[in-house]
Amino acid sequence: MKKLVIAVVQDKDSSRLSDALVKQNLRATKLASTGSFLKSGNTTFMIGVEEDRVDSVLKLIQDNCRSRKQIMSPITSMGTNAEGYVPYPVEVEVGGATVFVLPVDQFLQF
Numbered sequence: 049m050k051k052l053v054i055a056v057v058q059d060k061d062s063s064r065l066s067d068a069l070v071k072q073n074l075r076a077t078k079l080a081s082t083g084s085f086l087k088s089g090n091t092t093f094m095i096g097v098e099e100d101r102v103d104s105v106l107k108l109i110q111d112n113c114r115s116r117k118q119i120m121s122p123i124t125s126m127g128t129n130a131e132g133y134v135p136y137p138v139e140v141e142v143g144g145a146t147v148f149v150l151p152v153d154q155f156l157q158f
C-alpha cells in the first residue's frame with residue numbers, strides 16, 4: 049500500500065460507493081463526518097491502495113458520487129451562538145466528492 053485516498057462524499061452516495069469498492073476488492077473505512085459549512089452529515093472514506101490502483105479508485109468515486117444543490121437554511125445554521133449566522137437561505141452546489149491523495153510511509157496490521 050502506497051497511497052491513502054481520503055474522499056468526502058455525500059451520505060446519499062456512500063452506500064453505492066462502498067458497494068462498488070467491495071466489488072472491486074478495494075478496502076475502505078467509512079467515517080461519519082460533518083461539513084463545516086452546511087453543518088450537516090457527510091461521509092469520509094479512507095481507502096488504502098497501491099499506487100497503480102489510485103486512478104481506478106478515483107474513477108469509481110467519480111462514477112458513484114454526484115453533485116447536488118442544497119439549501120443552507122438559516123435556522124439550522126444558527127447553532128448555539130449567532131456566529132456564522134446567515135439571515136437568508138443560501139443555495140450551494142455540493143460537489144460529488146472532495147478527494148485527497150496522500151503518500152503512506154508505513155502500512156501495518158497487527
Ligand code: 2BA
Binds near residue numbers: 082083145
Ligand atoms: P461543507 O463544508 O458542508 O460544504 C458544503 C458546500 O458548501 C461546499 O461543497 C461548497 O459548495 C459550499 N461551501 C463550503 N464552504 C463555503 C464557504 N466558505 N462559502 C461559500 N460556500 C461554501 P464542496 O466544496 O463540494 O464540499 C463538500 C464537503 O467536502 C464540505 O462540506 C466538507 O465537508 C468537505 N470539504 C470541502 N473542501 C474541503 C477541504 N479543503 N478540506 C476538508 N474538507 C473539505
